Amino acid sequence: xxxxxxxxxxxxxxxxxxxxxxxxxxxxxxxxxxxxxxxxxxxxxxxxxxxxxxxxxxxxxxxxxxxxxxxxxxxxxxxxxxxxxxxxxxxxxxxxxxxxxxxxxxxxxxxxxxxxxxxxxxxxxxxxxxxxxxxxxxxxxxxxxxxxxxxxxxxxxxxxxxxxxxxxxxxxxxxxxxxxxxxxxxxxxxxxxxxxxxxxxxxxxxxxxxxxxxxxxxxxxxxxxxxxxxxxxxxxxxxxxxxxxxxxxxxxxxxxxxxxxxxxxxxxxxxxxxxxxxxxxxxxxxxxxxxxxxxxxxxxxxxxxxxxxxxxxxxxxxxxxxxxxxxxxxxxxxxxxxxxxxxxxxxxxxxxxxxxxxxxxxxxxxxxxxxxxxxxxxxxxxxxxxxxxxxxxxxxxxxxxxxxxxxxxxxxxxxxxxxxxxxxxxxxxxxxxxxxxxxxxxxxxxxxxxxxxxxxxxxxxxxxxxxxxxxxxxxxxxxxxxxxxxxxxxxxxxxxxxxxxxxxxxxxxxxxxxxxxxxxxx
Ligand code: ADP
Numbered sequence: 001x002x003x004x005x006x007x008x009x010x011x012x013x014x015x016x017x018x019x020x021x022x023x024x025x026x027x028x029x030x031x032x033x034x035x036x037x038x039x040x041x042x043x044x045x046x047x048x049x050x051x052x053x054x055x056x057x058x059x060x061x062x063x064x065x066x067x068x069x070x071x072x073x074x075x076x077x078x079x080x081x082x083x084x085x086x087x088x089x090x091x092x093x094x095x096x097x098x099x100x101x102x103x104x105x106x107x108x109x110x111x112x113x114x115x116x117x118x119x120x121x122x123x124x125x126x127x128x129x130x131x132x133x134x135x136x137x138x139x140x141x142x143x144x145x146x147x148x149x150x151x152x153x154x155x156x157x158x159x160x161x162x163x164x165x166x167x168x169x170x171x172x173x174x175x176x177x178x179x180x181x182x183x184x185x186x187x188x189x190x191x192x193x194x195x196x197x198x199x200x201x202x203x204x205x206x207x208x209x210x211x212x213x214x215x216x217x218x219x220x221x222x223x224x225x226x227x228x229x230x231x232x233x234x235x236x237x238x239x240x241x242x243x244x245x246x247x248x249x250x251x252x253x254x255x256x257x258x259x260x261x262x263x264x265x266x267x268x269x270x271x272x273x274x275x276x277x278x279x280x281x282x283x284x285x286x287x288x289x290x291x292x293x294x295x296x297x298x299x300x301x302x303x304x305x306x307x308x309x310x311x312x313x314x315x316x317x318x319x320x321x322x323x324x325x326x327x328x329x330x331x332x333x334x335x336x337x338x339x340x341x342x343x344x345x346x347x348x349x350x351x352x353x354x355x356x357x358x359x360x361x362x363x364x365x366x367x368x369x370x371x372x373x374x375x376x377x378x379x380x381x382x383x384x385x386x387x388x389x390x391x392x393x394x395x396x397x398x399x400x401x402x403x404x405x406x407x408x409x410x411x412x413x414x415x416x417x418x419x420x421x422x423x424x425x426x427x428x429x430x431x432x433x434x435x436x437x438x439x440x441x442x443x444x445x446x447x448x449x450x451x452x453x454x455x456x457x458x459x460x461x462x463x464x465x466x467x468x469x470x471x472x473x474x475x476x477x478x479x480x481x482x483x484x485x486x487x488x489x490x491x492x493x494x495x496x497x498x499x500x501x502x503x504x505x506x507x508x509x510x511x512x513x514x515x516x517x518x519x520x521x522x
Contacts, residue, residue: 013044017152019040020036020152021155023036030064034052038050038051040152041131041149041152044148045145045148045149047133048134049066049134050131050134051063052129053081054128061085073109077109080105099116111134114138115134115137115139115140116134117133121156121157128161131149131156185202185286185288186205186206186207186266186287186288186289187200187203187286187287188285190283192282194218194219194220194234196214199222206266207222207258219283220234223268223285224256224257225252225256225266226254226255226263227254229254230252230254232252233252234252234270246273248272249271249272252270253265253266253290265291266290269288270283271283271285302486306473306486307358311351313347314348314351317344318347318348321341324340354485357485361470361487361490369498372412372414372415373410374413375408375410376409376410376413376416378411378416378441381413381417381420382400382420382450385417385421385424389428395428396431396434396435397434397436397437398437399439401439402441406443409448410522411519412495416495416519418495419495422488423492424437427452430456430482431454431455431457431512435456436454439451439452444518446520447521450519451515452514452516453512453514453515454512454513454514456512456513458508458509461508471486472489496519499520501520
């Protein structure tokens with residue numbers, strides 16, 4: 001006959017295990033699952049105290065859940081997790097000197113701990129912890145008791161394993177989130193239906209959209225390529241059946257429309273992520289800001305067109321005059337030969353000047369503009385410079401206005417001469433014949449200021465900052481007719497700033513321009 005007590009016991013055990021399995025699948029909070037396991041185990045085994053000790057990452061052990069054990073008594077149980085369990089000769093895990101330790105604990109805590117059973121929690125072949133059950137009554141835990149406890153231990157091991165996996169996944173996700181957020185490139189993750197699920201900070205900065213509100217929107221509601229330059233857009237690719245497999249990526253380059261309507265040059269790479277059943281799970285887009293590349297590209301194009309234009313003119317003149325002079329069927333009088341040679345020389349000088357400017361500009365970019373400072377009297381320097389413009393002064397009278405006793409400043413004379421020549425040259429180029437050019441000096445407590453003022457075409461306000469940029473020339477009829485590489489003011493500013501000074505322009509269109517630079521007098 002079946003013992004009704006035993007049947008009842010089995011039923012209750014099954015119920016508990018079932019309940020714990022449910023708890024296991026329903027929630028991932030390890031502490032409450034372990035506590036539930038202890039409750040059930042202690043009750044079924046008619047015990048009053050239970051304890052679960054878990055192995056930490058560093059290999060040591062620590063208590064994780066207790067039952068029937070007042071918190072203040074917990075330190076008394078410390079010997080149970082002080083030493084790591086060992087394997088016995090059969091390979092089973094045992095707690096060294098368990099009985100001795102429990103006896104000491106019982107004494108120290110004034111507890112009746114008559115029987116103890118410790119069952120290892122094993123995941124695979126890893127020991128992840130131990131479950132202890134204590135009984136105050138005498139007698140031994142039976143084989144049946146141990147079996148019951150083993151089934152709870154298995155559940156606990158699963159719970160620990162799940163929690164560890166969950167922790168691992170959470171850590172990985174946090175790490176990934178941190179990487180995505182910190183990435184300098186924009187990152188966008190779409191679900192299979194092209195809804196945005198991740199929108200990182202860099203992308204928010206690039207597009208002007210806040211990350212939060214974009215989540216859940218469709219890709220095309222946020223990412224709009226206004227002007228495509230290369231590749232194919234996501235929409236075009238999709239129409240063509242993209243993506244077919246995990247390894248296919250997509251690239252599109254163009255101007256991304258920002259929230260405020262402005263555009264930003266970008267390159268976007270889309271990669272498709274499939275699951276094992278070959279279903280599309282995500283599309284991951286990497287958005288690279290191409291502003292700098294585009295600027296570099298534009299600069300290179302400008303450079304090539306300016307240089308080819310600027311080189312062609314003098315070379316054509318030199319070639320023309322040289323070819324004419326060496327014609328064998330013609331005899332040239334001395335005057336013609338001299339004039340032609342003068343033009344050849346002038347054009348060769350212009351070429352040298354251009355090459356020097358280019359070299360200076362590239363040195364500047366390499367951060368290597370060296371100043372050779374000495375004592376410079378700017379009034380004398382200016383007088384010396386205008387002597388060189390004696391030919392031009394016939395059409396553009398040059399007036400020098402410096403106060404007496406103009407201070408001597410520490411400067412690189414050759415470089416400052418270059419700046420002044422440049423400003424005077426521009427004043428001549430950009431003003432009509434028979435208008436005066438004034439070169440004046442001023443002294444302030446800390447600086448000396450030199451101004452070159454003309455009565456020429458002037459410069460619109462919106463262009464005034466840009467004319468100091470590399471290769472920048474105002475696009476108007478006169479500029480187009482005059483030669484220039486757009487490097488003069490760029491170099492002038494670099495030289496002045498290398499001295500710790502400033503350069504600026506005051507001008508109104510049609511009313512001339514006054515370029516000034518200030519150099520520190522100390
Ligand atoms: P470049 O004269 O070789 O073109 P610069 O760097 O010296 O190059 O000058 C840049 C542009 O600034 C010029 O192309 C011209 O449009 C404008 N600019 C410079 N100086 C003057 C001036 N005195 N009056 C009017 N426009 C000027």
